[in-house]
Amino acid sequence: MSNEFKFLSMPVTNFAMVCGGILILSGIASYLISDTGSFTALIPSFFGIPLLILGFLSNKNKANKHHYMHAAMVFALVSVLGGMRIFSIWSDASNLTLLSHGILIIVGTIFMVAGILSFRHTRKSREALGE
Numbered sequence: 763m764s765n766e767f768k769f770l771s772m773p774v775t776n777f778a779m780v781c782g783g784i785l786i787l788s789g790i791a792s793y794l795i796s797d798t799g800s801f802t803a804l805i806p807s808f809f810g811i812p813l814l815i816l817g818f819l820s821n822k823n824k825a826n827k828h829h830y831m832h833a834a835m836v837f838a839l840v841s842v843l844g845g846m847r848i849f850s851i852w853s854d855a856s857n858l859t860l861l862s863h864g865i866l867i868i869v870g871t872i873f874m875v876a877g878i879l880s881f882r883h884t885r886k887s888r889e890a891l892g893e
Contacts, residue, residue, distance in 0.1 A: 767883035769876035775827065778817030778834045781873045785810025785841070788865045796858055803858075806866055809841040813873070828884075835877045841870035 769777050789807030796803045813834055820830040845866030848855060855863075 765887065767880040769879065773821075774831065774876050774880040775817050775820040777876050778813050778820065778831070778873065781838070781869050782810040782812070782814030782817060784869050785813065785865070788862060788869075792858055792862045803862065805844070806841075806862055809837055809844070809866065809870070812837045831877060831880070835874060838870040838873040838877065841866045842874065845870065 766773055768774075772780070785806045787810075789804040789810065792803040792806065793799070793801075816830045816834040816837070820827045820834075823830070845863040848860060848863035851859075
């Protein structure tokens with residue numbers, strides 16, 4: 763069993779940065795596209811920035827990688843839960859709002875799946891080594 767888990771051919775730490783980047787760009791695009799210029803359109807960016815930073819820190823500080831990745835999983839979970847808020851305002855939401863919330867849910871869910879698979883891989887690797 764290899765030491766490093768990869769999701770979509772990249773380490774999960776790099777995948778965290780990709781997911782963070784997608785959320786940041788989504789928030790900026792929503793803000794620029796929205797005709798109201800509402801500050802709330804940037805909300806996906808507020809979830810993406812910590813993911814990007816935590817992925818970067820995980821690559822730089824291998825000793826605390828597991829702490830950073832657990833924190834990133836919390837941000838992914840909160841982004842999914844925040845995105846699911848759309849179901850309470852579905853009838854009043856614009857297409858841009860629906861898309862923005864959908865991106866929060868999809869990116870957060872995919873990152874959580876990657877994180878869970880990574881944690882399982884790490885546990886199995888430790889068991890195989892007898893740790």
